[in-house]
Amino acid sequence: MRRVRDSIHDYIDLDELESSLVDTEPYQRLRWIKQLGSANLVYPGANHTRLEHSIGVSHLVKQMASQSDVPKDEIPLVSIAGLLHDLGHSPYSHLADELPFGKDHVEVTQDIINSSQISDIFHDQGLDVNEICNLIKGNHKYGSLISGDIDGDRLDYLMRDSHYTGVKTGVDTGRLVTKMSIADNELVIGESGLPVVETFLTSRSIMFPTVYFHPFSRGAELMLARATTAAIDNDIFTYDSFVSFTDHKFLSELNLAGGLSQKLVNDFEKRNITKRVVSITKDKTEEMGISKSDVKDLELSISQKLDIDPSEIFMDLPPLKVVPAMKVKILKEDGTLDYASNMSTITKSLYEAQFDHWRCRIYAPSKLSDKASEVASRELGI
Numbered sequence: 160m161r162r163v164r165d166s167i168h169d170y171i172d173l174d175e176l177e178s179s180l181v182d183t184e185p186y187q188r189l190r191w192i193k194q195l196g197s198a199n200l201v202y203p204g205a206n207h208t209r210l211e212h213s214i215g216v217s218h219l220v221k222q223m224a225s226q227s228d229v230p231k232d233e234i235p236l237v238s239i240a241g242l243l244h245d246l247g248h249s250p251y252s253h254l255a256d257e258l259p260f261g262k263d264h265v266e267v268t269q270d271i272i273n274s275s276q277i278s279d280i281f282h283d284q285g286l287d288v289n290e291i292c293n294l295i296k297g298n299h300k301y302g303s304l305i306s307g308d309i310d311g312d313r314l315d316y317l318m319r320d321s322h323y324t325g326v327k328t329g330v331d332t333g334r335l336v337t338k339m340s341i342a343d344n345e346l347v348i349g350e351s352g353l354p355v356v357e358t359f360l361t362s363r364s365i366m367f368p369t370v371y372f373h374p375f376s377r378g379a380e381l382m383l384a385r386a387t388t389a390a391i392d393n394d395i396f397t398y399d400s401f402v403s404f405t406d407h408k409f410l411s412e413l414n415l416a417g418g419l420s421q422k423l424v425n426d427f428e429k430r431n432i433t434k435r436v437v438s439i440t441k442d443k444t445e446e447m448g449i450s451k452s453d454v455k456d457l458e459l460s461i462s463q464k465l466d467i468d469p470s471e472i473f474m475d476l477p478p479l480k481v482v483p484a485m486k487v488k489i490l491k492e493d494g495t496l497d498y499a500s501n502m503s504t505i506t507k508s509l510y511e512a513q514f515d516h517w518r519c520r521i522y523a524p525s526k527l528s529d530k531a532s533e534v535a536s537r538e539l540g541i
Contacts, residue, residue: 191405250409328362
């Protein structure tokens with residue numbers, strides 16, 4: 160038994176199997192990957208890691224599984240899935256999502272489990288590797304505990320990210336867990352827990368525009384994504400190597416790459432971040448018909464009019480999938496199930512409100528911000 164002192168959950172006990180997994184090389188890599196990527200450029204305290212988050216998720220899903228009457232002999236499966244669910248995250252956490260190629264981090268997680276000593280540990284313990292992977296992907300009768308609308312992952316990162324950024328939210332995790340059960344292979348919340356579901360969804364709605372898609376840290380991420388793409392295109396390192404790097408190894412490799420990659424990472428390290436000069440709402444973006452296929456042409460056109468290199472203009476067109484769904488199910492007092500959005504005006508409004516926070520943005524060098532704003536606005540006809 161190993162006891163870990165956690166900043167969010169206090170003492171967390173890891174059994175012998177969990178400890179052996181934590182001590183593997185793929186797991187220890189998470190110690191050197193910040194949970195919120197470049198958010199510490201905005202929130203200096205946001206230096207927490209994927210390792211502590213993953214231990215927290217494992218701890219929470221144990222509680223959730225126990226509350227939901229998962230048989231005791233199956234709880235370790237859920238706990239292990241929670242422990243390993245983030246193994247595939249790239250340096251700077253979600254940076255791989257910004258590249259024009261590659262795999263989803265869940266797929267990378269599965270690859271790591273199958274190709275590392277973790278699979279040997281599972282074999283020695285008589286555990287089914289495929290079952291653990293299916294749990295992580297949510298394709299399992301207990302999958303909603305790990306990958307659902309109110310799962311252990313979301314609960315932990317909302318509390319942890321709020322704590323380390325200083326953005327106050329107030330998720331009552333203890334009460335939420337006591338209202339959990341499993342119905343039709345889905346995690347559901349008892350009707351009397353609807354107010355705490357509203358609080359949870361409100362907290363998530365606050366964190367997305369305030370932290371996860373803060374325009375400054377978003378600009379920093381775009382710089383790192385372009386530096387990475389240039390390094391891979393120039394055969395400095397491969398995509399597979401990239402997803403295996405830690406944060407500091409990644410920055411070091413970009414520094415050694417030379418050219419555009421080195422320039423961008425040097426600016427990043429000095430906090431000389433590209434500046435937002437235009438911000439367009441979802442409705443306006445759709446009205447203008449802007450799509451991913453337009454990005455390179457618009458960046459080129461704006462850069463030419465500013466007489467700068469196209470690599471200095473960034474157009475950010477986030478996928479709408481970053482707006483979380485509101486599909487939490489409530490177990491009503493009469494035994495039937497319904498969506499929280501059908502039972503709560505607050506929940507329904509939150510979903511619509513999140514689209515109001517979505518933005519298409521254009522970034523340019525800060526020294527040219529005023530001129531770039533005029534040129535970009537004129538180019539877009541706004």
